[in-house]
Amino acid sequence: MNVQPPLWLRETGPDSDIVLSTRCRVARNLDGFPFPWRAGELESKEAAESVLLAAERSGVFRDSSCIRGADVNGESAVQLVRWRYASRDWIVGGRHRWLLISADTALSLLVNEEDHVRIQSIYPGLLVESVMARAHGAARGIETAAQFASRPGIGFLTASLTNAGTGIRVSVLLHLAGLAALGGHDLEQVLQAARLLGCAVRGLYGEGSSGTGELFQVSNMYTWGVEPEQIADRVSSATAYIVDAERRARHKLFGDETGRAKLADWSCSALKSLYEEEAPPERLLQWMSTLRLAAAEGVLPADLADTAEWISIAGSEAAEQPSGNTARERFLAISRTSALRQKLRHLII
Numbered sequence: 001m002n003v004q005p006p007l008w009l010r011e012t013g014p015d016s017d018i019v020l021s022t023r024c025r026v027a028r029n030l031d032g033f034p035f036p037w038r039a040g041e042l043e044s045k046e047a048a049e050s051v052l053l054a055a056e057r058s059g060v061f062r063d064s065s066c067i068r069g070a071d072v073n074g075e076s077a078v079q080l081v082r083w084r085y086a087s088r089d090w091i092v093g094g095r096h097r098w099l100l101i102s103a104d105t106a107l108s109l110l111v112n113e114e115d116h117v118r119i120q121s122i123y124p125g126l127l128v129e130s131v132m133a134r135a136h137g138a139a140r141g142i143e144t145a146a147q148f149a150s151r152p153g154i155g156f157l158t159a160s161l162t163n164a165g166t167g168i169r170v171s172v173l174l175h176l177a178g179l180a181a182l183g184g185h186d187l188e189q190v191l192q193a194a195r196l197l198g199c200a201v202r203g204l205y206g207e208g209s210s211g212t213g214e215l216f217q218v219s220n221m222y223t224w225g226v227e228p229e230q231i232a233d234r235v236s237s238a239t240a241y242i243v244d245a246e247r248r249a250r251h252k253l254f255g256d257e258t259g260r261a262k263l264a265d266w267s268c269s270a271l272k273s274l275y276e277e278e279a280p281p282e283r284l285l286q287w288m289s290t291l292r293l294a295a296a297e298g299v300l301p302a303d304l305a306d307t308a309e310w311i312s313i314a315g316s317e318a319a320e321q322p323s324g325n326t327a328r329e330r331f332l333a334i335s336r337t338s339a340l341r342q343k344l345r346h347l348i349i
Contacts (some may be wrong), residue, residue, distance in 0.1 A: 003065060004309040006083050006122060007106040009312060012305045013125020017296035018243050020173040020215075020308050021122050023084070024131040025166040026139040027158045028117040032145040035159040036093070036112045044096040044112055051111045052098060054146035060138045061100045061109060069097025069112075083311050084122060089113055095128050107134055114159045117142065124308070126169060126243070132228060155224060156196045165224030168231055171217045172239045173204070175311075177293040178249030190245045192239040194218055204285070204315055211307065214289045215311065218242065254297050259340060267294040271347065278333040284314035286342065291344070302347055 008021040029035060033047045055061045072080060072091060080086035080099070089096055090113040098111040111119040119142075121134035150158040155165040163169065179187040191201045204215040218238055220231045254263050270287040273279070278286075293309040294300035313336055 003083075003085070003101065004079070004105050005309070006085065007104060007189040008122045008124040009083065009309050010105075010305065011124045013123055015125055015243050015306055016125040018175055018246050019239070020175060021084075021124055021210065022127045022131050022172050023122040023170070024128075024135040025169045025171075025317075026117075026119040026135045027115045027156070027160075027163045028119070028143075029149045029157055029159070030116045030137060031150075033116065036116060037159060038115065039112075041095070044094055047116050048096040048098055048111050048139035049331040050110075051117055051142075052100075052306055054142045055100060055109060057145040058141040058276055060141040061102060061107075063103045065101040067099040067101070069093065069099065070095050074100075082210075082315075084120075085114060086110060090118075093119070097196045105156070109138070115163075117148075124305075126172060126236075126239060126264060128172070128232050128239070132168065132170060132232055139167075149164060159323060163223050165222075166226065166228055166231065168228055169219055170231055170235045172235060174216050174218060174242060174246070175289065175292060175296075176215060176240070176242070176246050177214040177289050178253055181253055181258060182249050183226070186249065190242055191216070191269050194242055195221075197224070197238040198234045198239070199238040215315075250297065251272060252292075254299075260297070261300055263290075263294050263297060263299050266290050267300055269346065274337065274344065276332070278337045280329075280333060281315050281336070284336060287312065288340070291347075299348060302344075306343065310340060 013019070030047055030050055033039065034043055036044065037049070039047060069090065072086070077086075077091045081088060081091065085101060085108050086099055087110070090099070090110050093112060096112055100109040100111075102108065106123060107119070107121045110120070117139070119135050119138050121131040121138070123131050151157060156167040158164045158167055176187060179190055194201055198221050199218050200221045202217045202219070204217070209266075218235065220235055223231070253259050267290055270290040275289055288310040289305075291300060291302070292310060295302040295304055295307050
């Protein structure tokens with residue numbers, strides 16, 4: 001499987017010292033077809049063919065890469081989830097699943113995941129309006145060649161009630177190492193303010209997860225009864241508040257020589273541990289969080305654009321279902337740690 005790394009892993013964007021990426025997902029279903037989880041073999045096949053034909057006719061995914069889900073397994077599956085092209089649900093789904101990836105790697109389409117159509121745009125840094133325009137525009141383009149299921153008073157119908165209405169979910173991935181270093185109370189106060197602004201706060205692995213490695217996702221809480229512009233405003237406002245609080249925390253902790261020396265010590269310790277241990281994702285993420293913070297603060301001589309991939313590799317267990325196989329878990333730990341050592345071997349503090 002020859003797939004290029006996504007844009008958000010290759011470049012930086014606005015506020016990239018704190019914001020790794022901004023993502024917009026748009027969920028749609030074909031009118032007259034049962035949702036994927038209710039569909040039989042023939043219905044799944046027909047739905048997939050209809051979506052692929054509509055995408056081709058619309059021209060939205062011209063010159064895109066096309067991957068059949070049945071051909072994805074092993075390391076390919078881990079890579080697609082690590083790069084956020086695919087979800088675990090899509091990986092383990094039925095036969096008639098497809099993935100389209102745009103030529104610039106910032107737009108993708110999952111066919112027959114939870115919904116028939118799951119369009120996703122991810123940009124580096126804080127770019128809420130840009131990702132919404134890209135993903136929503138792609139959905140409108142495909143709609144010119146396909147009939148999406150909708151109802152008056154509800155909006156677009158989706159497999160999950162929480163996505164019905166606009167079907168738009170915007171999420172911003174934040175690195176809040178400064179607030180975490182100040183203490184749990186400071187961090188929780190800031191996150192609670194985001195919730196009061198109408199946003200949900202989750203961990204790196206999505207719903208039900210906590211902020212492993214000081215990484216959090218902030219997203220719109222509702223998709224029904226709100227306009228796309230309101231979604232953009234709420235997520236942008238909540239994120240701007242959090243970014244400002246994180247920047248002030250970092251300045252308080254690392255804005256003088258004493259604080260920078262402390263961060264350098266933490267970074268040395270993280271690098272030393274990386275080269276001495278094969279650790280599970282939780283510990284790897286903590287080390288990478290420290291090193292990314294040091295890079296963002298100019299303490300570590302590293303390109304900030306590279307740090308998103310460090311996080312991606314460290315947290316790659318998100319692509320794995322619990323196996324109960326101790327030997328396999330050991331192999332994965334060694335593989336992740338080895339990959340990170342290769343990426344960081346040139347760093348000296």
